[in-house]
Amino acid sequence: MRVIISGGGTAGHVYPGLALAAALQRAKKDLDILFVGTSAGLEATLVPQAGHGFKAIEAKGLPRKPSFKAFGTFLSAGKGTIEAVNLLRHFKPDIVIGMGAYVSLPVVGAAVLLHIPTVVHEQNAVPGLVNRVLGRVASAVAVSYPDMAEFFPRGKRVEVTGNPIRREILDAHREAAVKAFGLDEKRKTLLVFGGSRGARKINEAVVEAYDTWRHNDGLQIVHATGKINFELVKRAIEDMRRGDDSLRYDALPYIDDMSVAYAGSDLLVCRSGATTIAEISAKGLPAILIPYPYATDNHQEKNARSLKDTGAAEVILDRELSGDALREMVDSLISDEGRLRAMREASLAFGKPDADENLAALVFEIGEANLPAKV
Known part of the structure; x- marks a missing residue:
C-alpha cells in the first residue's frame, strides 16, 4: 500500500x-x-x-x-x-x-x-x-x-x-524527569511553557508572581521561557532572589524532550494549541490554559474550553493574565491534592492516547x- x-x-x-x-x-x-x-x-x-x-x-x-x-x-x-x-x-x-x-x-x-x-x-x-x-x-x-x-x-x-x-510522550516516567531536571520528589512540580518560541505574557506573569512564591518550600517550577526572552526572564528572577528563598525555580530557554518534562509535572501552565491539548490529556495532566489570543478563528480558546468543560483544566484569558491571577490559581490547585486527582482523572477521560x-x-x-x- x-x-x-x-x-x-x-x-x-x-x-x-x-x-x-x-x-x-x-x-x-x-x-x-x-x-x-x-x-x-x-x-x-x-x-x-x-x-x-x-x-x-x-x-x-x-x-x-x-x-x-x-x-x-x-x-x-x-x-x-x-x-x-x-x-x-x-x-x-x-x-x-x-x-x-x-x-x-x-x-x-x-x-x-x-x-x-x-x-x-x-x-x-x-x-x-x-x-x-x-x-x-x-x-x-x-x-x-x-x-x-x-x-x-x-x-x-x-x-x-x-x-x-508521539509514543514517547506516553512512555516517559517520572524517574527520568527527576534525573533530567534535578527535581525534589517531595515538592509539587509546576511546568510552565508557552510553545517552542515561548510566550511573553506568561513569562511576565511568572516573574510577577515570584515574589509571593519565594518562600514556598513545597513548590518547584520548571519554566521554559523561549529563547527570545530567556536572558530577560533569567536576569529579572536573579535580581529578585534573596538568600532565604526556599522556592526552587529553574528557567530554561527551551525543553528538548517534552515527554520527560510532562512525566515529572503535577500541574501545567501553558497555551492551548492542538498538540499541547492532545499530549497533556493523553498523559492525564491538570493544566491552567492561557489561550493564544491571535489564533485563527480563536481556536485556542475553543480548545481550552473543551478541556475545561470536562473538569481537567482551568482557563485564564490572555487579557486577564497577571502575576496575581496566575499565583492565586496555581496556589489553589497545587495545594489541593483531591482537586488535582479529579483533574487528572478528567484529563485522562478526555484524552485519546x-x-x-x-x-x-x-x-x-x-x-x-x-x-x-x-x-
Whole structure:
C-alpha cells in the first residue's frame, strides 16, 4: 500500500503526521509512505530526520480578503496543484491524507481530481479554512473533538479519532524527569511553557508572581521561557532572589524532550494549541490554559474550553493574565491534592492516547477499499 501524508508549516501539523506514519508502519511493514510539504516549513527538516521520504511543492496560505497579494496566492496554488498532480501520477498512492495547513489543499485537491481516496484530519476544536474546503470533497474527515460534524456537509463521514501524538510522550516516567531536571520528589512540580518560541505574557506573569512564591518550600517550577526572552526572564528572577528563598525555580530557554518534562509535572501552565491539548490529556495532566489570543478563528480558546468543560483544566484569558491571577490559581490547585486527582482523572477521560491507531485504522479502511482484489 502506498500512502501520501501532506501537511506542515508548524510542529502542530508535522508531529501528528509523523505519529500517524509510525502507527501505519507498526501495523504493516510493507507500506511506502511519502510526505509532501513545502521547503519553508518545519516538515522539510523534521520528516527526513524521522527517516521518511519527503517532496516539496509550492503552496501559500489561503487569502481571507481580496487583494493583489491574494491574486499571487491563487497563482501559487495553481502551480502547486499542477506539481501535486504530477507527483501523485508518478508515486501512484492508494490514499492521500491531509493533516491541515495550506500545503494540504493542492495535494488533497489533486488526489480528488485523480479519483484517489482521501482523508482529512483536523487537530483543533474549530476546523481551519483549508480543512473546511477539503472536508467537502474528502472521502472522510477525522476530527479531534466530539460534535464537529456540524462544520462539514450533511452526510459526510466524520470520525472522532483524536489527535495523534508521539509514543514517547506516553512512555516517559517520572524517574527520568527527576534525573533530567534535578527535581525534589517531595515538592509539587509546576511546568510552565508557552510553545517552542515561548510566550511573553506568561513569562511576565511568572516573574510577577515570584515574589509571593519565594518562600514556598513545597513548590518547584520548571519554566521554559523561549529563547527570545530567556536572558530577560533569567536576569529579572536573579535580581529578585534573596538568600532565604526556599522556592526552587529553574528557567530554561527551551525543553528538548517534552515527554520527560510532562512525566515529572503535577500541574501545567501553558497555551492551548492542538498538540499541547492532545499530549497533556493523553498523559492525564491538570493544566491552567492561557489561550493564544491571535489564533485563527480563536481556536485556542475553543480548545481550552473543551478541556475545561470536562473538569481537567482551568482557563485564564490572555487579557486577564497577571502575576496575581496566575499565583492565586496555581496556589489553589497545587495545594489541593483531591482537586488535582479529579483533574487528572478528567484529563485522562478526555484524552485519546490511541489517536494514532484510530486514525491509522480509518486510513487502512478507506485506502484498502481502493486496492485491487487479490486473486
